[in-house]
Amino acid sequence: MAIEQKDVIEWIKKYADVIAEKRQYLIDLDSAIGDADHGENMNRGFQAVLKKMPEVADKDIGSILKMVGMTLLGTVGGAGGPLYGTLFLQLGTKSASKFELTLQDWTDMLEAAINGIVARGKAELGDKTMVDALSPALEALKEASKNGKNLQEALQASAAAAEKGMLATIPLVAKKGRASYLGERSAGHQDPGATSSYYLLKVVAETWK
Secondary structure: OOOOHHHHHHHHHHHHHHHHHHHHHHHHHHHHOOOHHHHHHHHHHHHHHHHHHHHHOOOOHHHHHHHHHHHHHHHHHOOOOHHHHHHHHHHHOOOOOOOEEOOOHHHHHHHHHHHHHHHHOOOOOOOOOOOHHHHHHHHHOOOHHHHHOOOOHHHHHHHHHHHHHOOOOOOOOOOOOOHHHHHHHHHOOOOOOHHHHHHHHHHHHHHHO
16 A cells, blocks of 8 residues: 555645645644744745645655755745755655655655754754654554554554644643743643644545545
8 A cells, every 4th residue: 555646746735725724723823832923834835835736746756845845945934944844855855756655665754854853953852842743643653564554544543643742732841942932831832833743644644545
């Protein structure tokens, strides 16, 4: 059961739709502990990605994902641009020349993406960032693979772990980014970056059935 190039394109398009739909919600989350720009910035970035999708419609998966990364770097402000840009560039580097992905390929790609984000943002698990959603999702993927789960089961487990990680950011005190300036007052609020990361993996599970 492989993930095809067309599935990757479908995922990006659907994620762009979800970001547009959740734009105000992400703004509201970010207004509590950040600059109130996460939803606006992410939506602007992914609308720019949608405009460029026809240019890569026949390209390999790596080229598509690198285009997404470069577009986000050029259009998304705040911390989201460099971090999501890095995420997609790393996904693209790991899938260079591929037109199909296995569960192992996707697991390796996500691991490279998280490593890139950690290297760039210096955030660790528990710092109240997107890493809190992404890291548990990766561990769930690895666990599912080890236990012989099929692709759909593994992706659903990954999305569920990301959701749990996202919700676990609510009581945390932020250690990185704009939210860290608030200190203890950042507790009690869900992290917007962890939220948009959860949506990313939720759409993966829904699209790559």
